[in-house]
Structure formats: C-alpha cells, structure tokens
Amino acid sequence: MTETILHASKIAIEIAGLELVSDVDLEVDKGHSLGIVGETGSGKSLTCRALAGLLSPIGGRISRGNLRLGRHDVTSPGAHGKENLYGRVVSLVPQNSLTALNPLMRIGTHLTETIKALNSGRIVQAKARAIDLLERVGLPNPERILSQYPHELSGGMRQRVMIALAIAGRPQLLIADEPTTALDVSVQKDILELLRRLSHEENMALILVSHDLGVIATATQAVAVMYAGRIVERGPTDTVLRQPRHPYTQALLRARPTIGRTGRLIGILGAPASPEAWPIGCRFASRCPHVESRCKAKVPALEKTGAEKVVACHRVKEHLALELE
Known part of the structure; x- marks a missing residue:
C-alpha cells in the first residue's frame, strides 16, 4: 500500500x-x-x-x-x-544555493548546526554525520569540503551541499x-x-x-x-x-x-x-x-x-x- x-x-x-x-x-x-x-x-x-x-x-x-x-x-x-x-x-532545497548559504560560515558549520538543531539537543556525532551526508550526495573529499566556504565551491557542488542539508533530518x-x-x-x-x-x-x-x-x-x-x-x-x-x-x-x-x-x-x-x-x-x-x-x-x-x-x-x-x- x-x-x-x-x-x-x-x-x-x-x-x-x-x-x-x-x-x-x-x-x-x-x-x-x-x-x-x-x-x-x-x-x-x-x-x-x-x-x-x-x-x-x-x-x-x-x-x-x-x-x-x-x-x-x-x-x-x-x-x-x-x-x-x-x-x-518535509524539507526544501531552495533555488539559489549561493544566497541560501551564509557566505561567512564554512560548509561544516552549516551542516553540523543543522544536524544538532534537528536532533533537538540530543548528543550526536555531528561531524561524522556531516561527512556521511556529503558522501551520500556524491561529493569527493568531504573532510576538505567541510572546511571550505560556499564561494570556494562550484555551483553543482553547492547544490549538492543544499541537498545534504535538506536530507539531514531524514x-x-x-x-x-x-x-x-x-x-x-x-x-x-x-x-x-x-x-x-x-x-x-x-x-x-x-x-x-x-x-x-x-x-x-x-x-x-x-x-x-x-x-x-x-x-x-x-x-x-x-x-x-x-x-x-x-x-x-x-x-x-x-x-x-x-x-x-x-x-x-x-x-x-x-x-x-x-x-x-x-x-x-x-x-x-x-x-x-x-x-x-x-x-x-x-x-x-x-x-x-x-x-x-x-x-x-x-x-x-x-x-x-x-x-x-
């Protein structure tokens, strides 16, 4: 059914x-x-x-x-x-990844803060989960990407990051x-x-x-x-x-x-x-x-x-x- x-x-x-x-x-x-x-x-x-x-x-x-x-x-x-x-x-992937991401925050901060918020204060291995999400959306070398800022990524890579953020709460x-x-x-x-x-x-x-x-x-x-x-x-x-x-x-x-x-x-x-x-x-x-x-x-x-x-x-x-x- x-x-x-x-x-x-x-x-x-x-x-x-x-x-x-x-x-x-x-x-x-x-x-x-x-x-x-x-x-x-x-x-x-x-x-x-x-x-x-x-x-x-x-x-x-x-x-x-x-x-x-x-x-x-x-x-x-x-x-x-x-x-x-x-x-x-329900989760949303917005139109423009460059404006949706905070230019002053590293990708890792975007992901770990989202993961912690969605887990409502429960103890989670946020960095490990962030790496797993980046791997799931097909981004190579996820640990390096966590340390980068949005402007350092290509449009396609940023869109994959937005999808990773959107599926963080399953x-x-x-x-x-x-x-x-x-x-x-x-x-x-x-x-x-x-x-x-x-x-x-x-x-x-x-x-x-x-x-x-x-x-x-x-x-x-x-x-x-x-x-x-x-x-x-x-x-x-x-x-x-x-x-x-x-x-x-x-x-x-x-x-x-x-x-x-x-x-x-x-x-x-x-x-x-x-x-x-x-x-x-x-x-x-x-x-x-x-x-x-x-x-x-x-x-x-x-x-x-x-x-x-x-x-x-x-x-x-x-x-x-x-x-x-």
Missing part, C-alpha cells in the same frame, strides 16, 4: 491581503515524484514555501484550504507542534525548487539523478519545481501545470506532455525547443495578468486562442479527462491533442 505524505486541498496563499495562489490541489505518495511547472510568476515557488512552512518570513499565510503532511493537519485551528515537521517530515518529503537553475547541462543531469536516487533509497516523496519541461519529463512521474496562481492541468507526466489538453499546456509545449525539431517555435502572445488585476473567469483567457464569453465570466473547475488526469478548461472536450510542426 502507498502512503500519502502530502495532501493539499483548495489551498490559497496571500501576502499583505492579496491572494497570489488559489485553490491548489496536490497529492504525493511516499517514494513517488511530482513535478510543478509553469512560467515565472505562476506561483510555483510560493506554493513550495507554503508546503515547507516558510511563508511567515515573507509575510505570507495559507488563507484557506487544508494541508496535511503525513498524519498531521497543519492548517487546522490550534494545530500544535507543526514546527517540528519542517526539516523532519524527511519523508523533499521539495526541490528549481534545483538545476544556472547549472550546465551535464551538472543538471547529475543533480536530477541524485534526487531520483535519494528518493528511491529513502522511499522519500519528491516534488520537483521547474519552468523546464525537459527536466519535468526526465525526473517525475506526475505533473501539475500552474498558471497565474492556479493549477490548470494535472496528471501522469507522460500523458500530460504527450496529450496536453489545456491551451496553456499546449502553448508551453509549442514554445519548447527540442533536438531535431525543424518547425518554428511559437511563443505565447501577451503577458500574464498581475494578481491585482486577475480576471473574474479563466486567468489564461486573455492569451488563449480558444477563448469565448463564458471563459471571461466563470472560473473553470478541474474536470476529469481520464482516470488520473484533470484539466481546468470550459472547452476541454473540444481540444484535440497538440500537433507540433
């Missing part, structure tokens, strides 16, 4: 009274992987911060909906002890937010393979966030496509990417460069609306080639289009499979 580690239902996120993410439904089981994809500003990273309990530092909060991590309902009124879940049940769910940003292709491949290996070895759920459909196709079993703070399509990765049904998912695939493709890339016309001016109906309506009056008047609900796939579009039954030139 599979065990559901994350269950998010109708989650809404707001900052300074402005709703930036609306009605997000996500679920991931132990040992499984979920991708979240969308343009910059679609709400991917903000959703990750909410799942990882990191909204308060930026003045955000979950304004409605239900979020469960394992057996813990962290959004119920009076929920206690949820701070003990973060780093243990979490059941690891969230990797754009973990391959600014890395060259060969290093990207190594980081993705590392995340897959750790997920398999630890039977750990993995959420991988990216704007790169190639990364999502390579590393995840299921995918949720986000646009302007909403999920517009969700299902098995191969099905969604082979047979996209939402016009936005289709537009993303048309704009994706691939090896051997001879047709012209087709960009998405227009720009996403800002949260202050989100329309009443479908948020993709102003950029959609299939828009009609009801799209501007009513928010489309996520509807099943198969056993495991849902799409939020009034005209979903009319849309054919994507045909690339």
Whole structure:
C-alpha cells in the first residue's frame, strides 16, 4: 500500500491581503515524484514555501484550504507542534544555493548546526554525520569540503551541499525548487539523478519545481501545470506532455525547443495578468486562442479527462491533442 505524505486541498496563499495562489490541489505518495511547472510568476515557488512552512518570513499565510503532511493537519485551528515537521517530515532545497548559504560560515558549520538543531539537543556525532551526508550526495573529499566556504565551491557542488542539508533530518518529503537553475547541462543531469536516487533509497516523496519541461519529463512521474496562481492541468507526466489538453499546456509545449525539431517555435502572445488585476473567469483567457464569453465570466473547475488526469478548461472536450510542426 502507498502512503500519502502530502495532501493539499483548495489551498490559497496571500501576502499583505492579496491572494497570489488559489485553490491548489496536490497529492504525493511516499517514494513517488511530482513535478510543478509553469512560467515565472505562476506561483510555483510560493506554493513550495507554503508546503515547507516558510511563508511567515515573507509575510505570507495559507488563507484557506487544508494541508496535511503525513498524519498531521497543519492548517487546522490550534494545530500544535507543526514546527517540528519542517526539516523532519518535509524539507526544501531552495533555488539559489549561493544566497541560501551564509557566505561567512564554512560548509561544516552549516551542516553540523543543522544536524544538532534537528536532533533537538540530543548528543550526536555531528561531524561524522556531516561527512556521511556529503558522501551520500556524491561529493569527493568531504573532510576538505567541510572546511571550505560556499564561494570556494562550484555551483553543482553547492547544490549538492543544499541537498545534504535538506536530507539531514531524514524527511519523508523533499521539495526541490528549481534545483538545476544556472547549472550546465551535464551538472543538471547529475543533480536530477541524485534526487531520483535519494528518493528511491529513502522511499522519500519528491516534488520537483521547474519552468523546464525537459527536466519535468526526465525526473517525475506526475505533473501539475500552474498558471497565474492556479493549477490548470494535472496528471501522469507522460500523458500530460504527450496529450496536453489545456491551451496553456499546449502553448508551453509549442514554445519548447527540442533536438531535431525543424518547425518554428511559437511563443505565447501577451503577458500574464498581475494578481491585482486577475480576471473574474479563466486567468489564461486573455492569451488563449480558444477563448469565448463564458471563459471571461466563470472560473473553470478541474474536470476529469481520464482516470488520473484533470484539466481546468470550459472547452476541454473540444481540444484535440497538440500537433507540433
């Protein structure tokens, strides 16, 4: 039997009274992987911060909906002890390793302080555990790396350190937010393979966030496509990417460069609306080639289009499979 580690239902996120993410439904089981994809500003990273309990530092909060991590309902009124879940049940690998690491602290200090904090004062061999973590993420000569500062490491090495920090508490769910940003292709491949290996070895759920459909196709079993703070399509990765049904998912695939493709890339016309001016109906309506009056008047609900796939579009039954030139 599979065990559901994350269950998010109708989650809404707001900052300074402005709703930036609306009605997000996500679920991931132990040992499984979920991708979240969308343009910059679609709400991917903000959703990750909410799942990882990191909204308060930026003045955000979950304004409605239900979020469960394992057996813990962290959004119920009076929920206690949820701070003990973060780093243990769920952990986050942030986007930028250089800014996430304190430039004045050696790597060893980052790791040993994290290990001690996660063990809540219990006596642990922090240095030995730190060396073990660096070995697990594939870093050579870990004792030397413990003595180095973040700027002395390459981007790929720093990202491996961030992953080591994230798994220090043996979490059941690891969230990797754009973990391959600014890395060259060969290093990207190594980081993705590392995340897959750790997920398999630890039977750990993995959420991988990216704007790169190639990364999502390579590393995840299921995918949720986000646009302007909403999920517009969700299902098995191969099905969604082979047979996209939402016009936005289709537009993303048309704009994706691939090896051997001879047709012209087709960009998405227009720009996403800002949260202050989100329309009443479908948020993709102003950029959609299939828009009609009801799209501007009513928010489309996520509807099943198969056993495991849902799409939020009034005209979903009319849309054919994507045909690339």
